Amino acid sequence: MSITTAKTGGKIPATIVTGFLGAGKTSLIQHLLKNAGGKRLALIINEFGELGVDGEIVKGCKIEGCPEENIVELANGCICCTVADDFLPTIKALLDRPNAPDHIIIETSGLALPKPLVKAFNWPEIRTRVTVDGVIAVVDGPAVAAGRFADNPAAVDNQRKMDDGLDHDSPLAELFEDQINCADLIIVNKADQMSGAEHESAQAHIIKELQRPAKMITARFGEVDPRVLLGLDAAAEDDLAARHSHHELEGEDHNHDDFESFHIDIAELAAPQDLLAKLGPVIEQHDILRVKGFLAVAGKDMRLVLQGVGNRLQHYYDRAWEASEGRRGQIVIIGLHGLDRAAITAALSTPLGKAA
Template sequence: MNSKKVDDRIPVTVLSGYLGAGKTTILNHVLNNRDGLKVAVIVNDLSEVNIDADLIRDGGGLSRTEEKLVEMSNGCICCTLRDDLLQEVEKLAKAGSFDYILIESTGIGEPLPVAQTFTYVDEEQDIDLSKLTRLDCMVTVVDAHHFWQDFNSPESLQQRNQEAGEDDTRHVVHLLTDQVEFCDVLIINKCDMVSTEELEKLKNALRGLQPSAKIITTSYGQIDPKQILNTGLFDFDEASQSAGWIKELLKEEHTPETEEYGISSFVYTRKVPFHPERLLNWMAKWPKSVVRSKGLVWLATRNNTAITFSQAGVSRQLTPAGLWVASLSEEERYAYFGADYPKSPDWDDEWGDRVTKLVFIGIELDKEAIIDSLDAALLTQEEMEGNWRELADPLPAF
């Protein structure tokens, strides 16, 4: 007799999304249409008065005797309250009285650390949620009406008084990008507030940022609960590699967008370093068609340091990503990597692993114009043969 093992772990769905996107409305709608599931709800709201929890208590139809609402309002479950989240979920799972756990993350929370909480063993507390629960679906809710306004804003969370703490220096656009790039389901809410043309543009841009997620469009949070409950969609490794820029960089097979959608992407690869001043000038004239770009940069004046470039909306950042393997001595390579140090596919005898490799995702990209303008920022043959240290470098020290 062939019997399939039953997975009796409690499934979990996590709702992420920026402030005001409509997570609580969606959660209430799901709770009111959950076909008899006994649900435990965890709500993470940073305000002193947990407004979201009050809305769910009033509007979600939770049974006081059979179900539970856990309020977590003195921090963020993706960082300061991670230990509390572990303990609460373990307690709910061991109670054995629930069919499902629904979590509404704070509007400034990132989904990846929350997913890690359910995927890895916490050795300090000796809690392994993967044995008790099954992370079923990571959902990100997007506000159709305000997405572009927030995505193109230069403001930080601190400037909006929305930061998680004193050390939270994130920009709004980076938070939005993190939320969109790590999910199984993207719900575009408040679609009634934008035109059909605007909605199509947003859907296509989100497809470029996150080609793997299932996209649902709705108004007033009206979705079929089956679209986010017991989906079996979540896979940590797949979710970690699902962002559009990663897929393009790894050259994975994914459905190419048609010209009708206007979304396209390409990888710019060069084994010649950038002139820092010309690169900075290029960044200042950023092509508006580019929605997202990310990758590694080789700078002539910082020849030992690999540099990460990341752009989303109007935000552009250059940060150190460590040393090029080629910049290490044989002794250092042996100390770091042992006898067989990793050689990247871009390795060559002269420059080693030094390379510029940038992914560009955008709407109606002029690929050739972008490539030509970037090529103009590379060192010329004459500069390649000169003293790179004498080149003008207006970029800040790392």
């Protein structure tokens, strides 16, 4: 028995990492895996979209402490909606391995409510074998500072009284609040993109929305010491009553009709700038929330990872293309329901300086 499982009464600890789209969950997990200090980690990724982009990014790191067979992707919908069909069999399979992991990391999709997932750890099949060490919410600091989720509940209530036919609730704001109110640790990420005043504004908004105590720290690029992330000993499955959720009042019967995703095949590019120049206007025109994927660039042996939140785009080369992949570029588009798929696809699939 490892020191970790001894502390948890023989149960394997699991950490749930939640957060809105593009907050930096994958960066946080990459840093954690690379600095695991010899722990055998297993990673469950709940990807929203048709391509397992986040899982491929982590696999591309070839991290010694987390071999590829320890990375499991759930791409069949929101993990909080499919615990019985997808999550429970997956975690039981991990626990039944001859060489079980020391710690399980679960990255939820940006759309997942964490509380139903925490509740799943009370199921008889796994309750005696695994415990929720902690729930970590990764927050996009600049977005919060800009007021993206700064809804005023009192003002919304007044508007409702004036016009009962209007629904002024923001699903994104409620989701954000549910995630931070289920968290044991809140990480205000992208500190490098905030001024002192913006940082204070982001923290103030988070504190205003919190209904339970939670520690809060800042980070750049998701770089947080694993000693801070692991070993919280929260046993969150025994503390559900304190973790408030908007959706409890609705019987937790929620859906994600507000969001949709689709992927676009992108031909090999002469240069990344060809696509980036087109993406900016398309993102703005169609109010796209998230763009992510992989691109092939002529003359480059390595594949290019593309990550975008709103109009903030990042790209970097992560690893060489494998022969079986055929240097095929694909990107996932995520946005609110009603995306004009045909127009977006046409704008991004037109010739982009493809090499001969």
